[in-house]
Amino acid sequence: MKALEDKINQILEGIDTDQLDEEVEGWWETSTGAKFGANKLKELQECVAKEVKDIAIEFAEFIRFNATEIPDGWQVNGKGYNSEELFDQFIKQRYATP
8 A cells, every 4th residue: 555655646746845846856836736735635545545445345355255266366156267367357347337
């Protein structure tokens, strides 16, 4: 999770400040804009943290109720998957539009 937070901070560098060092890429804001940016950055970080936690919990439950561990990974409905493939299947199912 820390790596994701660091990436978000890197992408939005400067959104929460009214001045940047010359060596730092990013934008700078007025003091009002910096305060707004700081609030939006915090809101985004909290949203991402909650989404990651929710996905982790749902994936654990998906495995618990649907998957059987086999020597090379997992089996769901008779089909074998490695861990990455199983997660990809879970994500496709989670975000599928009806």
